[in-house]
Amino acid sequence: MNFFEHQDQARAQTKRLVFLFGLAVIALIAITSLFTALLIHYTQGAAVPSPEQGYYWHNFFSLLDWHLVLMVSIAVLVLVGLGSLYKLSQLSQGGDAVAQSLNGRLLNVSMCDVKEKRLLNVVEEMAIAAGVPVPPVYLLDEPGINAFAAGYHPKDAVIGVTRGCIEQLSRDELQGVIAHEYSHILHGDMRLNLRLVGVLHGILLIGLVGEILMRSGRRSRKNGGGILLFGLGLLIIGYAGTFFGNLIKSAVSRQREFLADASAVQFTRNPTGISGALKRIGGFPAGSQLEVANAAEYSHFYFANGVTNWLGGMMATHPPLAERIKRIDPRWQGELTPPNAGADDGRDTETTSTQPNQAAAAFAAAGAVAGVAINADSIIAEMGNPAPEALAQAHTTLAQLPASILDATHNTASAMALIYGLLFTEKVADEQRKLLADYAPASVAKLYHQLLPELVGLPVNHRMPIIELCLPALKSLSGEQLKQFQRNLIALIKADQHLSLGEWCVYRMLQHNLFPPKYRSSPAVTLASCAEACRSLLCLMARQGDLAQQQTAYERGLTALDLPHAPLLPEPDSYPVIDRHLAQLRRLKPLQKPQLLKALMLTLQTDGKVQPAEYELLRVIADSLDCPMPILH
Structure with missing residues (x-):
């Protein structure tokens, strides 16, 4: 199944989930309405018909006040709808909102230790290989070995990794985990996950209202028993709805995890990486558990089970570790890796899967001069499922970039200077310098002068990787800073009164990633x-x-x-x-x-x-x- 088939499947799966949750809400409405009508009938002192009586169902439904049923139905719909919308509005920032709610800390390369820098290097290599924007990376100070990807779209995706993950795993194992998370980014799982959080929160609100009514009933002297009973009923109905909603969530999540494991193996062509990470989780005392208070809310986001569930496999959002390992390594005999066994010091030493090879370097040199033949079917097959050769090429490309440029991509001011430098036009060089002196911060204009000599001589095929590397730093700009950055880009392009193809490519890439259109559902069109x-x-x-x-x-x-x-x-x-x-x-x-x-x-x-x-x-x-x-x- 290729990227486009996964996208089509994701759409179909979303429709199925909407249908299932629609049925769940209808069931909640029916049960709540019935319960409310019977409770009112009971509290008014009337008898409830029993099955021994004749015309049981006729008598039973005669109890229902259909006007009341309609009002209760509307109330349940409004409650679930508002609860879902409220939660989704909280998550409207995409992946950043999820990472921050889990107490994640955004990694800044200038303040990273050796293991954190290795993590950033792995994430950057994979993004460039796959052709997606480099996502911001958050670190969770948790001892367990776990990770997650979150966001509505690859453009606003983030990757979160626990402290245990970067301290316990080797580079190959870490690469396997990150490749697994990239599969979720590329195959549309993240948006589905966020929607599930919103819908489940709406259903849960019924139970929360029940809790509030129960507390109110205990304090009330008048009709306290009725309020208490009504609250108890809503509590049971709400949590039962949440239970069945979580069943659906868990079933969907387990299947997506198998797919992500297989994609990670295909991406890295190194099954020992991801299987090794799973074996370390199994042999680590803290496992993959997260201690943050709301870990359960995002349980279906994680690389491995982040919360303990007393119902076991039925409610587990991830397949058992043993089953996942066995699918990757059929000859596995059940051995697990104890803590720190074979762990490295965190330095970003080159491994078999990432070291720049002579073929990749020669290909880059030849392509820059004479062009290369491409196979359209192969490229399409690799979309969403990049080949290991793409990973090696990305590593080679990063190794070929001057250290000054590579370092500059991680800082906001120098990242802006690099992008301005990509729009350099020699015949209007003085005018462009004056524009930056007048409208860009002085520090950015200074960095532009320092970095320009390095940029001018770079081959064309290094432009997009530089843009992709700069994106996380540029996304940290404030709204007003982004607007001024955009105005400066347009002014630099217009300096020679001509929009070249190269300038359009640079601006289009930035526009689509920094100022993207709203991702609203809209009818699909045809060729x-x-x-x-x-x-x-x-x-x-x-x-x-x-x-x-x-x-x-x-x-x-x-x-x-x-x-x-x-x-x-x-x-x-x-x-x-x-x-x-x-x-x-x-x-x-x-x-x-x-x-x-x-x-x-x-x-x-x-x-x-x-x-x-x-x-x-x-x-x-x-x-x-x-x-x-x-x-x-």
């Missing part, structure tokens, strides 16, 4: 309804090749999309028009996006090779469609 937008992108791609082959390239793309052949547009659409087309195409049905991307790749590769700048354009378009295109390898 047939977006024919004009498709032709516009195909024209843009065809114009990148040799003049003599542009019409052939354009027709090749049209054929791949089953669109009628037509002459190439005299001029490609302006970039603002392309932006509008991308906004429309972002809503394509998941299973139609690979068809579009394949057509774009076929158009681009008519001459047999893809240049680094062309692949950068392809990745920017894929990013705008919410498709993680892996680094070229």
Whole structure:
């Protein structure tokens, strides 16, 4: 199953969950209404019919005041709805809200110890390999070995890791855990998890109202017994609803965990990494337990069971450790790893799975000069499931970046300076410097001058990794700082009165990740309804090749999309028009996006090779469609 099939499955699974929770709410309404009607009837001193009486069901339903049933139904709906909306509004910040509620501390590379820096390096490598923004990383001061990914979308995702995880695991094991979390990011699990938290909170509110009424009933002298009984009933109904809601949550979560384990093995091609992490959890006294008070609320987010459940497997959000290990390592005999056995000192030493090899270095050098052939089907298959070669290429790319630039990506001021430097245009260099002197902070303008010589000589295929590395630092800017940063970017681009393809790629990547559109549910569109937008992108791609082959390239793309052949547009659409087309195409049905991307790749590769700048354009378009295109390898 590829990335797009996972996306389609996630949509279908969301619909099934909505249906199941809808049934749960209907059941709650029915039970609460029935209970309320019977309670009122009972407290008024009337007899409740028994099955021995004739016309039992007729007599039973005659007790119901249907006006009252309607009012109770509306009250339950409003209560569950408001409770869910309240919780979801608390989580509207995405992954940051979850991490902060679990007492996570955002890691800053300038204040990290050796093991924390190793964690950041692993996260960065995997993000660049997979073609997703580098997520902020939070550290939970918990002794247990655990981790989580949270957010509504890869653009606002965060990764959280416990202190026990970075202290007890080797680099390979840590890499396996992070690869598992990236699977949740790439396959749409995070958004589903957040929605589950919201819905369950709404159902739980019925029980909480029952608790409040019970306390009120104890204090009340008048009708205290009735209030107490009503509160007890609501308490039982609410917690029963939460129980069955958690059953659904746990069943869904267990299946997603198996998928994430398999994806982690595929990503790293190192099954001993993730299986080793699971064996360490089994042999560690603290296991994977979290001590924070609200750990149970987010139990389905974690790498392994974070809370103890007295009902065992039925309510467990994760499969048993032994079953997970056995699926990864069928020859496993049950041995577990004791604490600190074979643990390293935390230094980021190169391992088999990450060390830059000669093939990756040679590929990078050759691609930067002559371009490379690409296989559209292979690239599409790797979206959401990056190959180990992509991880090796990401490691090589990071190793090739100057240390000064790599360090600069982690600081807010220097990250802004780096992005400004990517927009450097020699013929208006003085005007750009003056713009920054006038409108950027003095520290940023100074760093721009210092870093520019290093940036000017970098190959094109290093631009996107630099942007991806800068994103966590840039996301920490305040709203007003981000607006000024955006204004400065536009001013630098307009300095020469011309928007080049490279400038558009840089700005588009930043715009989609720092100023993304709201991710509201909207009807999916089809390729047939977006024919004009498709032709516009195909024209843009065809114009990148040799003049003599542009019409052939354009027709090749049209054929791949089953669109009628037509002459190439005299001029490609302006970039603002392309932006509008991308906004429309972002809503394509998941299973139609690979068809579009394949057509774009076929158009681009008519001459047999893809240049680094062309692949950068392809990745920017894929990013705008919410498709993680892996680094070229």
